[in-house]
Amino acid sequence: MFSKGLKKEHYGYLFIAPFFIIFIVFGLYPIVYSFYLSLSSWDGFGSPEIIGFANYKRLIGDYMFYKALFNTLFIWVISVIPQLTVSLILAVILHEKFIKGKSLFRAIFFFPNIVTAASLGLLVGLIFSWQSGSFNELLINLGIISDPVNWPDKPYFMRLLISSILFWQYFGYSMIIYIAGLQGISRDLLEAAEIDGASKVQVFFKITLPLLKPIMIFQVITSIIGGMQIFDQPYTLTNGSGNPDNATLTSVMYLYKTAFTRYQYGYGSAIAFGLFIIIVIFSIISFVVMNRKTKGAQG
Amino acid sequence: MTQKIMPQTTLGRDAQPKSKVKTSHVFIYIFLVLLAIICIVPFYIMIIYGTHTNSEIASKFIFLPGSALVENYHSMMENVNIWRGFMNSLIISCCSTALTLYFGALNAYGFAKFKFKGNKVLFWFVLATMMVPQQLGLVGTFRIMYLLHLLDTYAALILPAAANAFAVFFVKQFIDGTIPDEIMESARVDGAGEFKTFNRIILPMLVPALAALGIFSFIGSWNNFMGPLVLLFSNDKYPLPLLVQLLQGYYGTNYGVQYLGVALSVLPIIIAFAIFSKRIIGSVAIGAVKG
Known part of the structure; x- marks a missing residue:
């Protein structure tokens, strides 16, 4: 009996094998091969030629890489700060007993999150276009401006527009996650604090917020990983151009364009790895910083 | 209001x-x-x-x-057949979702119920892959699809869906919480093979988890833009997000047509959300809190 039972455990390998085979072929190999390509020069024809770290040297001195990185960071920071705060406020509000229509509000706020990002980019592009955009027409109707403003030609406006799309798509998602976190906090604890004379604001800052810390760390790190990879919305918003003056060219757009429109596959791979390293560094920094704050609060 | x-x-x-x-x-x-x-x-x-x-x-x-x-x-239909795009999206999303669910469940079951050597280490490895950004292997993905002659085919977008780490994680949580070992043991006593036990007995029990995961995986695949942008070249194979982008090229100045195209591409999601909103929101919360 015993030896038979032991044998059964080996079936586990058969159950996990298909996943790992697919993962090695379509997940691991592409990453390893990209790394190999990042050390070589290849235009898609013939075979790649190893050139050592030349691509990385080029990357370190590449103005456009830094510009794309700046654009990405700018867009991310401007979207993520309101995203994580507004969603927290909403979560606390929608967790209150007295609110009516909670599930309807949750559904409406969450909905933009599941809409095709590429379609949204195009839609916002149409609404904010120069000559026939409904935003300009609304402003003219309201008498705020007399002639249409060429919004797509304003670098900071376009960056803010992408930030707004991201905020609009993700605040509901963050809210749902905060609500799930709030549901894990016992109501007795909060009610006990209120009976002891703590105000709602005090309860929020002294009890709720510290208990939500792990959820906040989770949200910040996933938003870094996601935010550094913004692609769909700026791509369709600007018809793939990154205009005006490359102000909306994000890091992944730069990677895509380098590899797949200029056919510099080697350099494109180096951009991917450069970006990956930056994502890892940012994730570690934010994890350490947020964890340290928790320890401070406890001690 | x-x-x-x-x-x-x-x-x-x-x-x-x-x-x-x-x-x-x-x-x-x-x-x-x-x-x-x-x-x-x-x-x-x-x-x-x-x-x-x-x-x-x-x-x-x-x-x-x-x-x-x-x-x-x-x-719009003169240049861009939106229904063709709809069909393409449907084929790619349905097949991807089926692969994600079946192989995700298979793998989760292997990790949850068989205590083979290296179980824990391999499971942590699967979890770690969730943190790796998709763009890291973008160029390499293009290369492997070329080597396997899968460029410009649906398969290039469908096959990788069989290795979805989040699905494994999600289903394993469910198995750990709801399926006792006794069920497998009684199936073994009855003489059922291990795979038969999985397909006939375990899989039907996983339906609640698979339904929630399926909606997610379907939406993710439906909305995928970069994958088809890199791996497909023929317009008649484009899924909706790419077709919508194509509208921009054909009708740069015809706004009505572009609005309509965007609306038609988003409509299926609005309908799906109207039906499944509770379930979708519920599973976002489950996935996040357990992570």
Whole structure:
């Protein structure tokens, strides 16, 4: 009996094998091969030629890489700060007993999150276009401006527009996650604090917020990983151009364009790895910083 | 809209008759309703503008539906067959989801119920892959699809779905919580093979988890833009997100047609959400908190 039972455990390998085979072929190999390509020069024809770290040297001195990185960071920071705060406020509000229509509000706020990002980019592009955009027409109707403003030609406006799309798509998602976190906090604890004379604001800052810390760390790190990879919305918003003056060219757009429109596959791979390293560094920094704050609060 | 809600707040909880609290409740409702309007307006504009001619759109701000829906539809179909895109999206998303669910469940079951050597280490490895950004292997993915002659095929977008780490994680949580070892043991006593046990007995028990995961995986695949952008070249294989982008090229100045195209590409998601919203929102929360 015993030896038979032991044998059964080996079936586990058969159950996990298909996943790992697919993962090695379509997940691991592409990453390893990209790394190999990042050390070589290849235009898609013939075979790649190893050139050592030349691509990385080029990357370190590449103005456009830094510009794309700046654009990405700018867009991310401007979207993520309101995203994580507004969603927290909403979560606390929608967790209150007295609110009516909670599930309807949750559904409406969450909905933009599941809409095709590429379609949204195009839609916002149409609404904010120069000559026939409904935003300009609304402003003219309201008498705020007399002639249409060429919004797509304003670098900071376009960056803010992408930030707004991201905020609009993700605040509901963050809210749902905060609500799930709030549901894990016992109501007795909060009610006990209120009976002891703590105000709602005090309860929020002294009890709720510290208990939500792990959820906040989770949200910040996933938003870094996601935010550094913004692609769909700026791509369709600007018809793939990154205009005006490359102000909306994000890091992944730069990677895509380098590899797949200029056919510099080697350099494109180096951009991917450069970006990956930056994502890892940012994730570690934010994890350490947020964890340290928790320890401070406890001690 | 706020007027409609105000009486509800005064009627609502009479137990706490503090008028000060109630005014703050009104402000909270105004805030919620305003945000809700912001969430809906772009979709309203999209649908309304899709029914107007280009000259109407160019001349003024529009609140109400127009009469050019059929006209816009016909001019869109001249160059871009949106139904073909719809079918492509459906094929890719359904097949991807099926692979994600079956192989995700298979793998999760292997990790959850068989204590083979290296179980823990390999499971942590699967979890770690979730943190790796997709773009890291983008160029390499293009290369492997070329080597396997899968470029410009649906398979290039479907096959990788069999290795979805999140699915493994999600289903394993469910198995750990709901499926006792006794079920497998009684199946073994009855003489069922291990795979038969999985397919006939375990898989049906996983349906609640697979349903939630399936909706996610379907939406993720439906919305995928970069994958098809890199791996597909023929217009007749494009899924909806790429076709919508194609509209931009064909109808750069015809706004009505572009609005209509965007609306048609988003409509299936609106319908799906109207039906499954509770389930979708519920599983977002489960996935996040357990992670």
